[in-house]
Amino acid sequence: MKIKEEFDCYFKTFNEMPSSIHVNKAASSFSQKEEYPYMACVRIFMNNPLENGLSNRDEYDMLLEIESKLIKYIDDSMDIIYVGKSTNSGMRDFFLYSQDFEPHIDDLEKVLQQFSDYDFELGYRPDEQWDIYYKFLLPHDEKH
Numbered sequence: 251m252k253i254k255e256e257f258d259c260y261f262k263t264f265n266e267m268p269s270s271i272h273v274n275k276a277a278s279s280f281s282q283k284e285e286y287p288y289m290a291c292v293r294i295f296m297n298n299p300l301e302n303g304l305s306n307r308d309e310y311d312m313l314l315e316i317e318s319k320l321i322k323y324i325d326d327s328m329d330i331i332y333v334g335k336s337t338n339s340g341m342r343d344f345f346l347y348s349q350d351f352e353p354h355i356d357d358l359e360k361v362l363q364q365f366s367d368y369d370f371e372l373g374y375r376p377d378e379q380w381d382i383y384y385k386f387l388l389p390h391d392e393k394h
Contacts, residue, residue, distance in 0.1 A: 251286075251327075251328060251329055251330065251331055252325060253274070253277060253280050253331055254276040254279070254280075255274055255276055256274060256275045256276035257272060257273065257274050257275070257334075258272075258273055258275050258389075259271065259272045259273075260273075260389055262389075264336070264338050265338070265339065267302065267303045267338050267339050268302050268303065268304060268338065269336050269337065269338035270304060270305075270336065270337040270338070271334065271335075271336050271387055271389075272334055272335045272336075273333065273387040273388055273389075274332070274333050274334055275388065277331065277333045277334075277383060278383075278384075278388060280331070283347075283380055284378070285349060286329075286331055286347040286348055286349055287349070287376055287377065287378040288347065288348050288349070288350060288351050288374050288375070288376055288377065289346070289347055289374060289375060289376075289377035289380070289382050289383075290330075290345070290346045290347075290348065290351050290358075290372065290373065291343050291344070291345055291346075291371075291372075291373055291374070291382075292320060292343070292344040292346070292358065292362070292370065292371075292372050293341050293342070293343050293344075293370060293371040293372070294313065294316060294341065294342045294343075294344075294362075294368055294369075294370050295340065295341055295368065295369040295370065295371075296313070296340045296341065296342065296368075297309060297367065299339075299340035303337075303338050303339040303340050303341075304337055304338070305337055305342065312365070312367075312368075313342060315365075316362070316365050316368065317342075319361050319364065320344060320358075320361055320362070323357065323358065323361050324346065327348075327354065329348050329349045329350070330346050330347070330348045330351075330354065331346065331347045331348070332344065332345075332346055333345050333346070333347060333383050333387060334383070334387040336386070336387070345382055345383065345387060347377070347380065347383070348374075351374040355372065355374075358372055359372060
């Protein structure tokens with residue numbers, strides 16, 4: 251599902267490591283959150299992160315290509331909302347909300363399998379209060 255987009259990027263410390271966060275701040279005003287009670291995390295393991303765990307220039311283009319294919323699938327879907335991503339500890343995590351991820355797991359894996367040089371994890375769980383969005387992705391000075 252396409253919602254209003256107002257992406258912002260900032261840095262924070264997570265597990266004593268620098269983290270780059272890219273979050274859709276407009277998702278905080280999305281009025282149908284209760285209809286999207288499941289949160290999924292798509293995790294890409296970087297092959298050559300910087301010593302501080304962030305991405306390096308050598309991998310930047312490939313990570314953008316992976317993200318582009320993933321976002322295209324999400325945009326074509328009628329019931330997935332992309333709310334943001336984090337990069338830290340040699341991983342890039344994409345956070346999504348949906349009514350039900352079960353029908354999408356195989357297709358999401360197919361998107362990721364196009365990039366055989368990268369390892370990935372895909373999982374989902376209930377998050378009815380959107381805690382990952384509000385407590386991890388959204389800056390703490392933002393009101394909700």
